[in-house]
Amino acid sequence: MTARYQVLADVLRERIVSGRLAPGKRLPSAAELAWEHDVGRDTALKALNLLRSEGLLYMAHDNSIRVGEAGAPGATLVRLPQEATLTARMPTPRERDELGLPEGTPVLVVRIGDVEEVHAADRTAMRYS
CATH class of the missing domain: 1.10.10.10 (Winged helix-like DNA-binding domain superfamily/Winged helix DNA-binding domain)
Structure with missing residues (x-):
């Protein structure tokens, strides 16, 4: 059932x-x-x-x-190089404030080498190029 x-x-x-x-x-x-x-x-x-x-x-x-x-209105497309690693996680309180995220919305984290970019998952689309 x-x-x-x-x-x-x-x-x-x-x-x-x-x-x-x-x-x-x-x-x-x-x-x-x-x-x-x-x-x-x-x-x-x-x-x-x-x-x-x-x-x-x-x-x-x-x-x-x-x-x-x-x-989603205002969705941003982020193009990722092949060497990028993409992960999802819940944001820190600071990230939530900075990105204006509603409670329960995750972030997408792009890592290229030692550099990390954090994006709001509810308004970001990602594509490997």
């Missing part, structure tokens, strides 16, 4: 992939999704977190959940 949060995530994922939920579109709150899909709020939150971890949703500056990291 499939967990209820996975069923809700599958429904939302299909809407995103099909284009019915366009990039940048604001999703209803977890409470609203829970009511619409007859699940608990925690179940809705778990589904949303799963889709965020897949990069299909992002947390906007106004703390709303929106569709498609690649479609």
Whole structure:
């Protein structure tokens, strides 16, 4: 039997992939999704977190959940040289303040030799060149 949060995530994922939920579109709150899909709020939150971890949703500056990291307004494309190493982690409190990150948003860390660059994961796309 499939967990209820996975069923809700599958429904939302299909809407995103099909284009019915366009990039940048604001999703209803977890409470609203829970009511619409007859699940608990925690179940809705778990589904949303799963889709965020897949990069299909992002947390906007106004703390709303929106569709498609690649479609995030103001997304920056960073081109990485082949020797770059890319990792993700949670930011330090200072990085969170400097980047204006909402609680729970990770950062992407690019390392080239001894030099590190830290980027907000909710508004940065990376591509090896």
